[in-house]
Amino acid sequence: MCEYDIVFNNNLVTLLNTQDLSKIMFFDEIYTIEIVQSIFVYKDSYYFDDKKKNILILIQNEKYLEIYLSQVFRKILTNIIKLKVDNIINETSLPRYNTVRVKDQISIWGSCSKKGNINLNWRIGLLPIPISRYVIIHELCHLIEFNHSSSFWKLVSQFDKNYILHRKWIKINGIKIMQLFRF
Numbered sequence: 001m002c003e004y005d006i007v008f009n010n011n012l013v014t015l016l017n018t019q020d021l022s023k024i025m026f027f028d029e030i031y032t033i034e035i036v037q038s039i040f041v042y043k044d045s046y047y048f049d050d051k052k053k054n055i056l057i058l059i060q061n062e063k064y065l066e067i068y069l070s071q072v073f074r075k076i077l078t079n080i081i082k083l084k085v086d087n088i089i090n091e092t093s094l095p096r097y098n099t100v101r102v103k104d105q106i107s108i109w110g111s112c113s114k115k116g117n118i119n120l121n122w123r124i125g126l127l128p129i130p131i132s133r134y135v136i137i138h139e140l141c142h143l144i145e146f147n148h149s150s151s152f153w154k155l156v157s158q159f160d161k162n163y164i165l166h167r168k169w170i171k172i173n174g175i176k177i178m179q180l181f182r183f
C-alpha cells in the first residue's frame with residue numbers, strides 16, 4: 001500500500017459514510033464547501049476560491065444539491081486537470097496533444113485517439129496525486145506508442161518509476177472513486 005492511502009481513505013470514508021458534503025479533496029488538497037440554500041436564490045451558482053480552498057454553493061432547491069455539486073466539481077476540476085496535463089508535458093517533454101477533454105466516463109479514467117485527442121475522467125481529481133499523474137502520463141505516452149506493448153510500458157516507466165504500483169492501486173481502489181457522484 002502506498003503511504004497516501006491512509007490520508008485518502010479517511011476522506012473517502014467521510015465522504016461515503018456520513019455523506020458529509022462540507023469538504024472535498026481535489027488533488028490531495030481539502031476544500032471547504034459552504035452551501036447556501038434559499039428560495040431567493042435566483043439561479044444555482046458557485047464561487048470557487050482556490051487560494052482560500054473554499055467553494056460557495058448557492059442553490060434554490062436542496063433536492064438537487066448532489067447533482068449540482070457533481071456538475072460544479074466537474075467544472076472546477078476541468079480547469080485544474082488541463083493545467084496539470086500541461087505541467088506534466090513541460091516537466092517530461094512528452095508530446096503535446098491535439099485536444100484534451102475532461103469527461104464523465106462511466107468506467108474509464110482516460111483514453112487517447114490516433115488523432116492525439118485525450119479524454120480524461122474528471123474524477124482523476126479525486127485520486128491521490130501520484131495516481132492521477134500516472135493516468136495522465138499513461139495517456140500522453142500513447143501519443144508516442146499507440147498500444148500497450150513492452151516499449152509503451154518502458155516509456156511510461158521513464159516518467160513514472162512506480163507505475164506498476166500505481167496501476168495496481170487504481171485497479172483495486174479506482175472502482176470506489178469511479179462510482180462517486182453518479183445520480
Ligand SMILES: [Zn+2]
Pocket residue numbers: 138142147148
Ligand atoms: Zn492505455
